[in-house]
Amino acid sequence: MEIDRAIRDSDDRRLKTKYKNAIYVIQRALALYSIEEVAFSFNGGKDSTVLLHLLRAGYFLHQAELGHSNGGLSDGEFTFPIRTIYFETPSVFPEINSFTYETAASYGVQLDIIRVDFKSGLEALLKAKPTRAIFLGVRIGDPTAVGQEQFSPSSPGWPPFMRVNPILDWSYRDVWAFLLTCKVQYCGLYDQGYTSIGSINDTVPNALLCIKDSAAEKQKFKPAYMLSDGRLERAGRARKLSSVVACEPAASNGGLKCVEPDRGSIHTASIVAVGDEILSGTIEDQLGPSLCRKLHSIGWLVSQIATVRSEVDSVSEEVERRKSMSDLVFIYGGVGPLHSDVTVGGVAKAFGVRLAPDEEYEEYLRNLFGDKCTGNRNEMAQLPEGITELLEHEKLPVPLIKCHNVIVLTATNVDELDQQWDALIDLRSTNLLASTGPFVTKHLSTSLSDLEVAQPLSKISIEFPDIYTGCYRKSRAGPLIITLEGKDQETVEAAMEALSMKLSCGAKQTSV
């Protein structure tokens, strides 16, 4: 069988392992269900093309195991035994459509063409034919993979069948390694820069593969297998991104420009420190105050610093609360190479996703830790599934992890924090920490009591809603320092003047 032979002859150990596992899943399914009870969902995309060939190999090996010589397929016998369904829509790319039909003809695949939506189509299919399991080319990282295992029952509200996902744990790179190693045909759109294909209405070539040539009349793109960071395979499906951050191709640098939602001129951040040692007083958190100063210096408002125990549930509860109230949440602590990372686990739980191996991150860790890093089993290379963006910068040995609006900092001291902060600021293209203009701050020192100051101060808050007010004392007997802060110099000055007038009947006060 040519697929099995090609993989056996290859010296790509990773691909061999992925292949072996996928074939195992297929063989399990073929042992559990009769051939009449299974179906294959094929749409001409790269992932389903991989699956087609894996099913061919898996069926061959399954037959061989049952003692049928030549896997039950004699030379010249070309009938693919698994019922294959294709949902054909009017908005399909013509290239995908013709590839699907041509491939079916080449491999003796009998296509059941369905021209209604997935749910109604599957309902009708199940009524007409007893289908208990359907093979799909879903992979971790696909928006529809979230929460799925290799065997996952269909969702509530869907007709009942088992979804079988033999390539769930395959990466983008694995898919291309397989197609190129086995030298099988794939849809020609992938050679024109398309990296993941939906409908003609939502899919364009991936901007990251664009070849810059100002002389050329038409833009040219490198083939899909040249995309080095598989996490960006859906960048050509801009309108379908599930993240709160919308990515659009940035013509100037060929990279991605990520635009955070604009919520007015004040941006707010929350800080979460993770560590039992901070809570027991063994060590002092120095990162929180330093981060506050940094955020304040670029005009951001820190709404809270919380310290939580180093437990997944404590982290997730705090992140869940904070992520909806702040533009950005910074979290640090709880990270260590020798134990499971509760911080990242807590972030995943807060977003309701599981941890999944991340190949690119694993590679960074392997470079950093060398042999101590043990492939997929390394728990530190497990990141929240489908929501993780790695923030790479030349000054960082390992990229920072960003999940929607939560940034996981790995700094353990102020110097490392400085380095990570500089990288975040420098990542201009992500526009993450855009300065919204510095704060204008005025202080006033008074010998009045807290009680005497309370009412005038609350009046100022009402009269000047854009001004933040605060007070502190260095000692009970010492003066009270009042702070007024805002973005507009004139408003802050006017508020200070109004406050001085209101307090003028009291004891002496000085501006500081």
Ligand SMILES: Cc1cc2nc3c(=O)[nH]c(=O)nc-3n(C[C@H](O)[C@H](O)[C@H](O)COP(=O)(O)O)c2cc1C
């Ligand atoms: C055979 C098959 C089974 C599916 N089963 C489910 C399911 O159980 N639950 C679900 O929410 N979606 C199910 N879907 C829909 C997919 O999750 C997804 O919405 C679809 O592939 C469209 O993906 P796209 O929006 O990226 O084009 C199924 C789709 C197919 C083709």
Ligand SMILES: Nc1ncnc2c1ncn2[C@@H]1O[C@H](COP(=O)(O)OP(=O)(O)OP(=O)(O)O)[C@@H](O)[C@H]1O
């Ligand atoms: N129109 C369809 N008809 C049949 N199966 C489909 C259809 N759309 C999706 N599927 C199933 O869902 C799987 C996942 O779809 P997805 O779009 O992520 O992968 P793909 O189309 O194979 O490759 P690509 O990511 O390059 O588009 C497919 O491999 C296929 O099994």
Ligand SMILES: [Mg+2]
């Ligand atoms: Mg597709």
